[in-house]
Amino acid sequence: VRLSDGPHRCAGRVEVFYENQWGTVCDDHWDLKDAGVVCRQLGCGVALSATRAGHFRAGSGRIWLDDVNCTGTEVALSYCRTKGWGKNNCHHGEDAGVVCSDSSRYPRSIHIGPTELRLVNGPNPCSGRVEVMHDNQWGTVCDDDWSFPNARVVCRQLGCGMAVSAYGTAHFGQGSGRIWLDNVQCRGTEAALSECLASPWGANNCDHTEDASVVCTG
Numbered sequence: 001v002r003l004s005d006g007p008h009r010c011a012g013r014v015e016v017f018y019e020n021q022w023g024t025v026c027d028d029h030w031d032l033k034d035a036g037v038v039c040r041q042l043g044c045g046v047a048l049s050a051t052r053a054g055h056f057r058a059g060s061g062r063i064w065l066d067d068v069n070c071t072g073t074e075v076a077l078s079y080c081r082t083k084g085w086g087k088n089n090c091h092h093g094e095d096a097g098v099v100c101s102d103s104s105r106y107p108r109s110i111h112i113g114p115t116e117l118r119l120v121n122g123p124n125p126c127s128g129r130v131e132v133m134h135d136n137q138w139g140t141v142c143d144d145d146w147s148f149p150n151a152r153v154v155c156r157q158l159g160c161g162m163a164v165s166a167y168g169t170a171h172f173g174q175g176s177g178r179i180w181l182d183n184v185q186c187r188g189t190e191a192a193l194s195e196c197l198a199s200p201w202g203a204n205n206c207d208h209t210e211d212a213s214v215v216c217t218g
Helices: 032-041 148-157
Strands: 002-004 011-018 021-025 047-051 063-065 097-100 117-121 127-134 137-141 163-167 179-181 213-216
Touching (some): 032 097, 117 148, 127 179
Parallel strands (some): 021 063, 137 179
Antiparallel strands (some): 011 021, 011 097, 047 097, 127 213, 163 213
């Protein structure tokens, strides 16, 4: 999930990724509970408002979700009830959006936004070597202290369901460039990797044979 055309990364039109393309969400039944799930999934704090009627401009392409009905406790939008992928009676003038409180106002040990995390070299987008963006450069994560709770957080942040495995020793091949993070320690309940403890950016005693990876349910 991502937010587009907003004033900062934690506000904008809600877009979801399905079948290798981004699409929007229709505002039928869109409310603060739904917005709250999006904000939590993106590590953006709490929902301040659930916008409707293309408030953050009309999107384009597919309208992937309609009649979204979250209880408010889900870890990701994909766990909420909907009409089903691509089933809607909407147009882009009904695109839903959110405004979140923005996680940047809360102290973090590391700062990894929702668009700055990816899985590489795996069999699908929800499995692979964990890479994070820092200083406009992608880098890997060392497997020191890498654990299943860490994998759970990565899978949750990427909207990839539940964690199946947390691998070390470059299970999905060795990365290149910087090793950005080491000694990452999550409880497993965090909404984003940015809420976990870690060594300072670039501080590690590792090489790429220790690159961390995850497998999620997808």
